[in-house]
Amino acid sequence: SSELTQPPSASVSPGQTVSITCSGDKLRNKYASWYQQKAGQSPVLLIYQDKRRPSGIPERFSGSNSGNTATLTISVTQSMDEADYYCQAWDRSAGVVFGGGTKLTVL
Amino acid sequence: QVQLVQSGAEVKKPGASVMVSCRVSGDTLTEVSLHWVRQVPGKGLEWMGGFDPENGDTIYAQKFQGRVSMTEDTSTDTAYLEMSSLTSEDTAMYFCAQGHGSGSYVWFDPWGQGALVTVSS
Numbered sequence: 441s442s443e444l445t446q447p448p449s450a451s452v453s454p455g456q457t458v459s460i461t462c463s464g465d466k467l468r469n470k471y472a473s474w475y476q477q478k479a480g481q482s483p484v485l486l487i488y489q490d491k492r493r494p495s496g497i498p499e500r501f502s503g504s505n506s507g508n509t510a511t512l513t514i515s516v517t518q519s520m521d522e523a524d525y526y527c528q529a530w531d532r533s534a535g536v537v538f539g540g541g542t543k544l545t546v547l
Numbered sequence: 548q549v550q551l552v553q554s555g556a557e558v559k560k561p562g563a564s565v566m567v568s569c570r571v572s573g574d575t576l577t578e579v580s581l582h583w584v585r586q587v588p589g590k591g592l593e594w595m596g597g598f599d600p601e602n603g604d605t606i607y608a609q610k611f612q613g614r615v616s617m618t619e620d621t622s623t624d625t626a627y628l629e630m631s632s633l634t635s636e637d638t639a640m641y642f643c644a645q646g647h648g649s650g651s652y653v654w655f656d657p658w659g660q661g662a663l664v665t666v667s668s
Contacts, residue, residue: 471652475592482642483584483592485656489648494656526592530653535608536582536594 444527444539451545452517462527462539463509470529472510474503477541478523486525487512514544522546549573551581551643551659558665564631567662569643576624580646582655583617583628585639595628595641601649633666640664 444464452458462472472490475483485494487503490510500515510527527539554568571579582597596607596617605617616629626643641662644655 469651471648471654473654475655477592482658482661483644483655484658485654488654488656489652528592528654530648530651532651535596535606536584536653538584538592538594541591 443531443534443537444529446525446527446539446542448540449543449545451547452514453547454517454519456517457513457515458517458544459514460512460525460527460542460544461509462511464529464537464539465508466529466531466534466537467505467510468508470531472503472505473528474501474510474512475526475528476521476523477526483526517546519546549579549645549657551645551657553641553643553659553662556663556665558667559633561634561666561668563633563666564629565633565664566627566629567641567643567664569626569628569659571624571626576619576621576626580649581617581619581626582644582646582653583615584642584644584655584658586642586661587636587639597644597646599649630664633664635666637664638666 443466474487477483486501490505491503502513504511525542550572552570559565580598583595595611599606618627643659
């Protein structure tokens, strides 16, 4: 089992907002990153250092981190956002840890 | 902009070893901290190890220590992942990724296209 816990699935209607959580002691006082992985593709960085967006990532992707829970929020969700989403953090003893992933369905 | 191009798919028998490569373009390997992440079909991402610029050394996930070796050839800007004593549970897509940050945080961008390793008798 992952040391970072994500819900295995989430669903959203087009145009609506969805939030995906990631929780675990490994997040306490640590930065979280988020990745999007579409079927058959490599992961793509969406968010780093809790809330920073790399260039080219739409503003509708946002991140936050409080206590031991990080959250990825997708606003005005589009059909192209249907993918698996993974959170990730760094722990000095365990190294890099990933969440188990959340499969987002856009209904 | 860094690009990572990985070697092709491999099929290996149980007990064998495999080497996967990751060529860096857009920068030199000496300026890039490379990490390796694998993904068993239908499962999540699993970090295997990578270069930690804070201590200047390669660090391995405990699960893979002793069975995995990550090396670099700076003359060709190519990194290698070698894994020995393969079992069917090692059947997975193996990704290289550029790591950023150090100390209390690291993130990965970009990622290579992945190399599928199939272990089957």
